[in-house]
Amino acid sequence: MTYRISALGAAARGMWRGWTVLVPVVVVNAALQALLVWPSVTIDASAMLVALAVASYVVLLVAAGLVVAVALDVPDGRVGWRPVMVRLRVRAVPFACWTTAFAVVAAAAWVFSVVPGALVLAVGVYVPFAALDGRGAPLRVAWAALRRRFWRWLLTCVVVGVLGFVGLVVAGFTMFFLRGSFGSALVWLVGGLVAAWVAVAWGLVYRAAVDEESVVPASVDA
Numbered sequence: 001m002t003y004r005i006s007a008l009g010a011a012a013r014g015m016w017r018g019w020t021v022l023v024p025v026v027v028v029n030a031a032l033q034a035l036l037v038w039p040s041v042t043i044d045a046s047a048m049l050v051a052l053a054v055a056s057y058v059v060l061l062v063a064a065g066l067v068v069a070v071a072l073d074v075p076d077g078r079v080g081w082r083p084v085m086v087r088l089r090v091r092a093v094p095f096a097c098w099t100t101a102f103a104v105v106a107a108a109a110w111v112f113s114v115v116p117g118a119l120v121l122a123v124g125v126y127v128p129f130a131a132l133d134g135r136g137a138p139l140r141v142a143w144a145a146l147r148r149r150f151w152r153w154l155l156t157c158v159v160v161g162v163l164g165f166v167g168l169v170v171a172g173f174t175m176f177f178l179r180g181s182f183g184s185a186l187v188w189l190v191g192g193l194v195a196a197w198v199a200v201a202w203g204l205v206y207r208a209a210v211d212e213e214s215v216v217p218a219s220v221d222a
Helices: 007-036 046-076 081-112 114-123 127-133 138-148 150-177 181-212
Strands: none
Touching: 007 046, 007 081, 007 150, 007 181, 046 081, 046 127, 046 181, 081 114, 081 127, 114 150, 127 138, 127 181, 138 150, 138 181, 150 181
């Protein structure tokens, strides 16, 4: 499977090739994230806040790994749990390390301003895919994929940016009117489905780019 006019349009159809993985992952992640905001924590309980934040990130990282694994395999047909788990067993550590590093750099950039933060997210969007794909050094593979399908990358960035802005506004209103775990679960559930859709779209563009020509020799490791 590939895209013709719109990667997001193709992803809206293609993501259901992996629904047996994506739906449980999104639902379980939403439930766990909601449970993590359930404890009544005061601003002074810094240790508890840190522990909850770390737990939330670990849950999110696992969910992201599963979603990215599905996105990488969607172009080849239906995706079940077995190929996803095989990919994660082989590439879980590189994925976790590279994705965490990418998240730290992006967060640091957002501290300075929205523009550099958004730029880091856009330029590095293929890094988690390349880290889990295992075709070579993630930064080199990700950069090569971006250059090979530059205009498709740029167009998808613009559309995803608009969707992200609208999503943040809607999430803000939802959390304002539906506070607590219920509002959190709803935001994570809807946001998770949208994120899975966007991830499959990026996976289609990434795979189209790297499948055109081998970016780096397969023997090169991360």
